[in-house]
Structure formats: structure tokens, C-alpha cells
Amino acid sequence: MTAAALDIRGLSVRIGRSTLVDGISLSLAPQETLGIVGESGSGKTLTALAVMGLLPAAVRAEGSIRLGDADLLGLPERGLNRLRGRRIAMVFQDSASSLNPVRTIGAQLAESIRRHQKTSRRAARGIAAEALGAAGIPAPAALLDAYPHQLSGGLRQRAMIALALANDPEVLIADEPTTALDATVQLQVLALLKQHARRAATVLITHDFGVAAEVCDRIAVMYHGRIVEIGPTEAILRRPRHPYAAALVDLVPRLDGPARLIPIPGAPPPADQAIAGCAFAARCGRASAACAAAPLALGAPDHAFACWNPLHA
Numbered sequence: 042m043t044a045a046a047l048d049i050r051g052l053s054v055r056i057g058r059s060t061l062v063d064g065i066s067l068s069l070a071p072q073e074t075l076g077i078v079g080e081s082g083s084g085k086t087l088t089a090l091a092v093m094g095l096l097p098a099a100v101r102a103e104g105s106i107r108l109g110d111a112d113l114l115g116l117p118e119r120g121l122n123r124l125r126g127r128r129i130a131m132v133f134q135d136s137a138s139s140l141n142p143v144r145t146i147g148a149q150l151a152e153s154i155r156r157h158q159k160t161s162r163r164a165a166r167g168i169a170a171e172a173l174g175a176a177g178i179p180a181p182a183a184l185l186d187a188y189p190h191q192l193s194g195g196l197r198q199r200a201m202i203a204l205a206l207a208n209d210p211e212v213l214i215a216d217e218p219t220t221a222l223d224a225t226v227q228l229q230v231l232a233l234l235k236q237h238a239r240r241a242a243t244v245l246i247t248h249d250f251g252v253a254a255e256v257c258d259r260i261a262v263m264y265h266g267r268i269v270e271i272g273p274t275e276a277i278l279r280r281p282r283h284p285y286a287a288a289l290v291d292l293v294p295r296l297d298g299p300a301r302l303i304p305i306p307g308a309p310p311p312a313d314q315a316i317a318g319c320a321f322a323a324r325c326g327r328a329s330a331a332c333a334a335a336p337l338a339l340g341a342p343d344h345a346f347a348c349w350n351p352l353h354a
């Protein structure tokens with residue numbers, strides 16, 4: 042079996058007594074593209090920030106996150122700094138606030154390249170121009186001296202993708218990389234990510250199931266800080282098992298009629314109100330207290346889902 046590019050086990054993210062991400066496990070093969078899909082507030086970004094070691098100070102992460110041979114949660118800041126940008130990189134949703142507004146695109150790219158590769162300033166500028174070209178930016182050399190505010194949203198997002206990919210990382214995390222873009226630019230950026238995904242492992246975070254279906258080999262559905270379903274994209278699209286995943290699939294625009302809006306409960310029921318029979322028996326088919334929709338674990342069947350009835354956890 043090929044070693045995982047990224048392996049997350051039992052990751053929880055907490056602030057004070059609140060658990061915002063609740064014991065999730067994921068494994069990503071080299072060159073695999075995994076979509077993390079879920080509604081706003083489900084814990085997607087916190088999961089990504091935990092992997093990058095970029096959580097705010099008051100927020101704690103527990104569990105294990107391995108990038109190849111490196112244990113990311115155990116690394117001190119200096120160790121993380123050596124890996125970030127070189128072995129793992131992230132594209133953020135909002136390129137306007139993620140790029141430094143007072144430094145040119147070229148200076149920001151060259152700095153990242155020189156931090157991780159032994160190279161002269163001149164050579165770093167050349168690599169920077171190449172990275173911009175590879176991100177589909179026309180006349181990349183001319184863009185090196187531009188400031189972020191001088192670029193359109195689409196160009197800025199491409200520049201950020203170039204920045205993330207400049208050192209050829211093993212793992213790329215893209216957090217809602219197309220949300221702020223108009224439809225045609227969205228398609229171009231997705232095509233770019235798809236092209237990159239052939240070279241390295243990619244995690245695409247989105248609330249849009251259609252976007253994930255376009256690019257990803259597998260999809261993990263997050264709900265209330267947990268992964269409630271994970272499996273090959275095709276399988277989830279054809280036969281979603283968890284009601285939330287089914288609702289997301291139903292929202293993907295179709296040519297054969299309007300999408301249906303299916304209301305689902307806002308949160309798992311508290312343990313003392315949990316029903317003995319599975320509330321989602323119709324989908325999971327495990328109507329008794331023996332409901333085996335166990336917390337998703339590595340080594341679970343290819344396409345697995347978790348029940349949120351606490352009696353069945």
C-alpha cells in the first residue's frame with residue numbers, strides 16, 4: 042500500500058469547552074484529490090488551519106496529523122515554518138487579504154522561493170515568472186512588479202495559487218478557492234487545480250458539492266465538526282447515505298428540473314433525547330440500537346458514513 046501523503050487521525054479542535062472539530066480521521070494518497078464539503082461553520086477551515094499549524098492562539102488541536110514522515114502537531118513553530126510553503130501549502134479563500142498589499146507579487150513569490158530553495162534573487166524571479174505562467178497568467182514577467190490591488194480577483198487568485206505551488210509542495214490545501222470569483226473564472230481556476238492535482242495530493246474545501254464533484258476523486262462530508270460521510274465522488278453522488286450528504290447532492294443544479302430543498306435537523310440530538318431506533322433508518326437501514334454507523338475510521342469500508350444519533354455512536 043502506498044504511504045499516505047497526509048494522514049489525519051482523531052483530530053479535534055477546541056476552544057475553551059467547545060469542540061469545533063470532533064475527532065475526524067482522513068487519509069490522502071499522493072496525487073489524490075479529496076473534497077471536504079460542508080455548510081458554513083461545519084469546521085472545514087479549522088481543519089485546514091490545524092493541518093497548516095495556523096490556528097489562532099486560543100484554539101487547540103489534538104490528535105495526529107502526519108505529512109509523510111513528519112508529525113505536524115508535534116512540531117515546534119520553526120519546524121513547521123520549514124515545511125509550510127515547501128511540502129504543504131494553502132490557497133486561501135480571500136486573495137485580497139491573504140497577499141501582502143504593500144509588496145509586489147514578484148517580491149512575495151521570490152521570498153517564498155528563496156526561503157525554501159537555494160537560489161539567487163535573479164533565479165528566484167525567473168522561477169516566480171514560471172510559476173505565474175504555470176498558473177495561467179498571460180505575460181507573467183510583466184506581473185512580477187504589480188501590487189495585489191492592481192490585479193483583478195481572478196488574476197489575484199491565480200497569483201496566490203502560483204505562490205502556493207512555487208515550491209512544488211506534496212500537499213496543497215485550497216480553501217474555497219473559487220467562491221469569490223465569477224462563473225467563468227471559477228471554471229478556469231478549477232481547471233488549474235485539476236491540472237495540479239495530477240502532480241500532488243490536493244484537499245479542496247468547499248460548500249459547493251458541484252465544485253467538489255468537478256475536481257475530486259473522493260469527498261468527505263462535514264457536518265457539525267464531524268465527517269458524516271466519506272467515499273468516492275461517484276458513489277456519493279449516486280447514492281448518498283447520510284441525510285445531509287443527500288441534501289447537498291440534491292442541491293447540485295441539474296438540467297432535468299429545479300433542485301429540491303430538503304430541511305434537516307440543525308444538530309445531532311442530545312444523548313438523553315436520542316431515539317432508540319435510528320432516525321435515519323430509511324437511509325442507513327440500521328434501525329436498531331445496533332446501528333453500526335460507527336464513527337468513521339480509517340480502514341472503514343470504501344464508502345462509509347456516520348449516524349449522528351448519539352445512541353448509535
Ligand SMILES: Nc1ncnc2c1ncn2[C@@H]1O[C@H](COP(=O)(O)OP(=O)(O)OP(=O)(O)O)[C@@H](O)[C@H]1O
Nearest residue numbers: 056061079080081082083084085086087088097248
Ligand atoms: N477563532 C475562533 N474562535 C471561536 N470559534 C471559532 C473560531 N474560528 C472558527 N470558529 C467556529 O468554529 C466553527 C467552525 O468554523 P470554520 O471556519 O472551520 O467553518 P467552515 O466550515 O470553514 O465555514 P465557512 O464555509 O463559512 O468558512 C464555527 O462555528 C465558527 O464560528
